[in-house]
Amino acid sequence: MELPAHGWSKEEVYAALEKKRRGDVPWRSGRAFAYVYDGGPEIEEVAKKAYMAFLTENGLDPTAFPSLLTFENDLIAIARTHLHGGPEVVGTFTSGGTESIMLAVKAARDLAKAKRGVTQPKMIVPITAHAAFHKAGRYLGVEVVATAVDPVTFRADVAAMEAAVDERTVLLVGSASGYAHGVVDPIAAIADLAQRRGLYCHVDGCIGGFLLPYFARLGESVPDFDFRVPGVTSISMDLHKYALTPKGASVVLFANDELRRAQYFACSQWTGYTMINPTIQSSKSGGPLAAAWAVMHSVGDDGYLRIAKGLLETKRAILEGIRGIDGLAVMGEPEMCLVAFTSEDVPIFPMADAMKARGWLVQPQLAFGSSRENLHLTIQPSNVKWTETFLQDLREARDEAKKAAEAYEGTRAFAAMFAERLTGPDAMAALPTLIESLGVGTGGAMPDKMAEVNAILNAMPRPIQEELLTRFVSMLFQPTSTARGAR
Ligand SMILES: Cc1ncc(COP(=O)(O)O)c(C=O)c1O
Incomplete structure (x- = not known):
């Protein structure tokens, strides 16, 4: 393939774009339980307008684009308040959960080397921790020790984590919540262990950090997982998930500036411009940052509380519905609106196909450790109106899969x-x-x-x-x- 010999007209380009997207997941249908967090047309409009307005501004140099600097400082301040951080808590806006996690791991690695002389670092993560920790480990040369979780609750087994700590350990990890089962790890016990052994403690709030405080305000029982917990040294929290902002938006917060500085990269050993990057990306569009700022100001605290109420009610209805379907079992007791369900007698993967044939996107999760193969639902705002239809189709899919057993x-x-x-x-x-x-x-x-x-x-x-x-x-x-x- 080569470039077109002559440029296409705008109309030709736009038509080609539409043609390309024909096979994509039709997420606006509200029948996708993965990949998108769809807050509806109003939020989409604000997001697109702000994104486009700052598309070309470059986050590489905050002194050249002070607008981007103030967006970021505002968002970090909002995130800090949300997660009950004191005035010493600082942070960075990143491109997503994976980048936030990588930077937290880098900070722990570099500070442990500087302060304790650890040259072959390890981090201890429950097997339910997101794959991004393994990615960080492989990229950054930090060995990952994955420990067991309780086979019924799917929460981290802190005794197993403690048994794995040795002189090379630099970081302990807990999730609030984990992706796979939507449950919150015993963060207080993990952070206490970290404090007793002089380790850093990262809480992965990528998927739950923003929404769980709203669920708590609505009466859901959510254990403390944020900076109120002594020993927590960093938290990742994505905005492009339940803050409903366009992709490319997360924050990583650190308990103090010394930790955050260990995440930065500065280099003056080359012939070009002075290089100081807080993030992995260097040149970066202002679009995701501006859009996150705009969406969050447009929805506001009352808007998010309203959205959270719908999600919480839907989660409860779906949990009850699945528990009422003969042969299906919910895994654990999720605090988040993430639901994994499995079966001992209905083949679960054919159920995903049967649901697909009915227009639903549910996510198969493979068996690992004490977690059986299962289907996963990320319940997001546009699913809310579909609860009854979804459960009806799930019953049919169960029957169909059972027949094909x-x-x-x-x-x-x-x-x-x-x-x-x-x-x-x-x-x-x-x-x-x-x-x-x-x-x-x-x-x-x-x-x-x-x-x-x-x-x-x-x-x-x-x-x-x-x-x-x-x-x-x-x-x-x-x-x-x-x-x-x-x-
Ligand atoms: C708990 C958790 N951590 C980290 C991530 C990674 O986030 P991202 O896909 O934005 O890199 C996810 C993504 O779903 C997640 O659920």
């Missing part, structure tokens, strides 16, 4: 056989054939029914699964092969 046993046996083959020395060589046999094509053509793919992934040894996924995504991102851009 015998056939699915065949799939499971095939998956187990394949997984076995993948443990031998020829494992890597078998992967391309496997990907092809599953009906996955170059450029992202996916089979309609994903149950088989999920069953195979579920049965695989984890390192092989990571290799398979890497190869699959590498197949997706292949340069377009048409001669010139098709309209």
Whole structure:
């Protein structure tokens, strides 16, 4: 493919954009329980206007664009109040949860090296902690020790974390809440352990940090997880989730400026401009920051409380509904509006396909440790009006999956056989054939029914699964092969 020899008209470009999005998840339907946090057309309008107004401004140099500096200082102040931080708490606006987590890990790593001389650092995270901690560990050379969680509540087992602490440990992690089961870890006990052993303690509030305080105000029982808890040294909280701002918006807060400075990067050992970056990104659009500021001022505290009420009521109704469906079981007791449910007698992955056929997007989660394979719902504002229809369709999907249970046993046996083959020395060589046999094509053509793919992934040894996924995504991102851009 090459550039068009002559530029297209604006109309041609816009038409081509619309054509490209035809296969995308139709998130405005309110039937997606993943990927989007849709606050509705009013919020979308404010977000787009603000985003576009600051699209080209560059966050690289806060002295050149003081507007961006004041947006950030305002948002950090708001976040600090929200999370009960005192005047010594400071923070940074980042591009998302992963970046906030990476920066918190970097700060802990660098300060522990400076203060304690730790050169081979470790962090201890419950197995329910987000994969972003593993990513941070691999990028930053910090070993991740993943510890067990309670098999019923899915909350971190603090005794297991304590048993894993040694002289190389720099950081303990707890989630408020975790993504997979929506439950809050015992943050007070984790932070107390950190204090007793002289460690940093990061609370991952990426998904729950903004919303849980509203749930608490509405009467939900939410344990303290923020800066009121002694020993908490940093918190990540995404705005592009339940603050309903466009993607590219999160904050990471630190208990003091010394910690935050360890997250910064400064370099004067080159020939160009003076470089001091608070974040991983250097040049960055002002769009996400301006949009976050605008949306949060437009919705306001009363608006978020109203939205939270709808989410909380929907969560309660969905929990009750699922518990009333024979054969399905909710995993744990989620404080957040994140629901994972599983079954011992209904094959769960075919249920996701049956729900897809009815226009719903629910997310399969593979088995890991004490967590069985399950389906996950991220309940977000545009789902609220659909509770009854959703539960009705879920009942039908349960019946359909139950009827197909015998056939699915065949799939499971095939998956187990394949997984076995993948443990031998020829494992890597078998992967391309496997990907092809599953009906996955170059450029992202996916089979309609994903149950088989999920069953195979579920049965695989984890390192092989990571290799398979890497190869699959590498197949997706292949340069377009048409001669010139098709309209
Ligand atoms: C608890 C938690 N932490 C971290 C992340 C990572 O956030 P992001 O996808 O914005 O990088 C997520 C995303 O869902 C999350 O739920």
